[in-house]
Amino acid sequence: MTDITLQRTRPVVKKPIDWWRWAGRFFLTFLLIFTVLPMAWMILTSVKSQFAAMQYPPQWWPAEPTLNNYFKLLDPTNRVGADFLRYFWNSFYVSLLTTILGVVVAVPAAYAFSRFRFPGRNFLFFGVLVRNMFPAVVFLMPLFLLMRWLGLVNTHGSLILTYLTFGLPLSIWLLKGFYDNIPIQLEQAARIDGATRFQAFLLIVMPLSTPGIIATSIFSFIGAWNEYVYAYTFLSRDDQMTLPVGIQRFFTEFATDWPGLMAATFMMSVPVVVLFLVLQKYFVRALTEGAVKH
Amino acid sequence: MSIATGQATRPLIGQVAKRPSILSRVIAHRTDYLYVLPAIIVMLVVIAFPIYYTIELSFFRTPPNLQMRDKIWTGIDNYRTVLSSSVFHEVTIQTIIWTAASTFFAFLLGLGAALSLHREFIGRGVMRALLLIPYVISAVAASYVWKWLYHSDFGVIGAISVQLGFTDEPINFLDNRQTVLASLIVVNIWKEFSFAMVMLMAGLQTVPDQLIRAAQVDGANAWNRFWHVTFPHLKGVSMVTVLLLMVANFNSFIIPFVMTGGGPADASHIWITHIYQLAFGRQQWGIASAYAVILFVVMMALGYFYVKALTRGDEARAG
Numbered sequence: 001m002t003d004i005t006l007q008r009t010r011p012v013v014k015k016p017i018d019w020w021r022w023a024g025r026f027f028l029t030f031l032l033i034f035t036v037l038p039m040a041w042m043i044l045t046s047v048k049s050q051f052a053a054m055q056y057p058p059q060w061w062p063a064e065p066t067l068n069n070y071f072k073l074l075d076p077t078n079r080v081g082a083d084f085l086r087y088f089w090n091s092f093y094v095s096l097l098t099t100i101l102g103v104v105v106a107v108p109a110a111y112a113f114s115r116f117r118f119p120g121r122n123f124l125f126f127g128v129l130v131r132n133m134f135p136a137v138v139f140l141m142p143l144f145l146l147m148r149w150l151g152l153v154n155t156h157g158s159l160i161l162t163y164l165t166f167g168l169p170l171s172i173w174l175l176k177g178f179y180d181n182i183p184i185q186l187e188q189a190a191r192i193d194g195a196t197r198f199q200a201f202l203l204i205v206m207p208l209s210t211p212g213i214i215a216t217s218i219f220s221f222i223g224a225w226n227e228y229v230y231a232y233t234f235l236s237r238d239d240q241m242t243l244p245v246g247i248q249r250f251f252t253e254f255a256t257d258w259p260g261l262m263a264a265t266f267m268m269s270v271p272v273v274v275l276f277l278v279l280q281k282y283f284v285r286a287l288t289e290g291a292v293k294h
Numbered sequence: 295m296s297i298a299t300g301q302a303t304r305p306l307i308g309q310v311a312k313r314p315s316i317l318s319r320v321i322a323h324r325t326d327y328l329y330v331l332p333a334i335i336v337m338l339v340v341i342a343f344p345i346y347y348t349i350e351l352s353f354f355r356t357p358p359n360l361q362m363r364d365k366i367w368t369g370i371d372n373y374r375t376v377l378s379s380s381v382f383h384e385v386t387i388q389t390i391i392w393t394a395a396s397t398f399f400a401f402l403l404g405l406g407a408a409l410s411l412h413r414e415f416i417g418r419g420v421m422r423a424l425l426l427i428p429y430v431i432s433a434v435a436a437s438y439v440w441k442w443l444y445h446s447d448f449g450v451i452g453a454i455s456v457q458l459g460f461t462d463e464p465i466n467f468l469d470n471r472q473t474v475l476a477s478l479i480v481v482n483i484w485k486e487f488s489f490a491m492v493m494l495m496a497g498l499q500t501v502p503d504q505l506i507r508a509a510q511v512d513g514a515n516a517w518n519r520f521w522h523v524t525f526p527h528l529k530g531v532s533m534v535t536v537l538l539l540m541v542a543n544f545n546s547f548i549i550p551f552v553m554t555g556g557g558p559a560d561a562s563h564i565w566i567t568h569i570y571q572l573a574f575g576r577q578q579w580g581i582a583s584a585y586a587v588i589l590f591v592v593m594m595a596l597g598y599f600y601v602k603a604l605t606r607g608d609e610a611r612a613g
Binding site: 018019020021024025027028032035036038039041042045053055056057104105108109112113116118119120124137138139140141142143145146161164168197222225226233244247248258262269272276277280284287288 | 333345348586
């Protein structure tokens, strides 16, 4: 995203009124309202009491803002808080393990797809790509049976294994794009200096591809953190659930606790939004990698 | 396996008439496979096996207790059942509406946002980040937030439309066969338009500035500059973006499932949620598998274009 600044040297042309520019501003304002209002309402609701939220017409601004909903979620001594914190931990741990395993498996594969031309490369690579096309549900039924045979239903192992499937193709694809951009001459130079192929890969290519690995890790972490379908199907034990499934199970029992639900949704979104904001550059790069050739 | 050999085989294949046998090439590249082996093993277990098993199940009647040893061969009966059911036709139309409308509007909003954000101004980075947040957060969170916004009694959207005088009493968006699909499409657009925005913003950077200025000097107005200079440059990115959006929308599950569960009276079912309901709601795994195979075939057609669009220039690169 840095090249934008380099291009902006256009001379300022004095013109009466640029209607397109104004149209753009109005459009952006509209989009901003469209995007932000739902999120703002989520936060506003989460600081209301149950009574204040259930009013018609709604309290546009909370009359007595309270953080009780958050305290309740973060307090391990009551049942709500204990469950919420357990779901949070489960989500974190599953996502982290998926990310690490995924990167470990994807790095060599992506490197091979980028550098080698072995027979079957295209077939395998397209196989990897096409996997992206298929919805979870197609894989859900057979995987559910497979997990039953393996005795993995209701364990986090089943989730990590399946998250790898949808994480891997994307990770391989993203990383391959990054490796494509690393000049092959660097490795050749290292080889001439006596490094083995694997040393060249480990000591030259790996450090250079750190941004790519970071970008890929964010993607697979966010993907795993937000995953719902498999977790919903494979887990039925309460203490195993991840957040997206957990908060559902949890709040349909007291179907009307909207402020609590909004607080939980907010808490669930915080990690991914923070991760995204901090590493935005990598995220955007990962998103557009491959589709746009610079 | 040195880098040099890895690269040299490629051009040789085209030029030399006597092509080395597959086996000798596999042996020559044997160490290359070590790098992809872990990925292939994972893929085989969790991708190849499920695909095979789904196809197999689609020809059987399956017992509701899921003891698959007792399944009964029925030939293509499951396919006939799916294709002839009236719910399937209804759901197909809904799937097409859902996919087409979501893709079209998400792309349109994304294009507008990308063009408006292309110019440098203060707060541009903040704005892009804000617009991207819905894309980053989980669809489950988005579904709950919008479910609350659409709430029939205390929903803020209903309250606003009453205040502005559009309706006399809050509309029940999600419990109404007429409004439910459109309401869900709005949520979906909210969630994903910024993906199109980011893709197109990256694409816009490849449009040479000189061309725009040249057109400006030649007296082209803003619309003509866009249509004749900018847009042709965006064709490649646009194609990939539209395809990815289409695939994502066709495959989306969470928003309809969490918000309405396909209801009321199947009015917000799309293929995916319908398959899920058949398999895990009614335990009709054979029929659901046949349904999934049909979906699979449709996706293969889309997948062909997807791979083509994505791998543009892949072979041209020496890498």
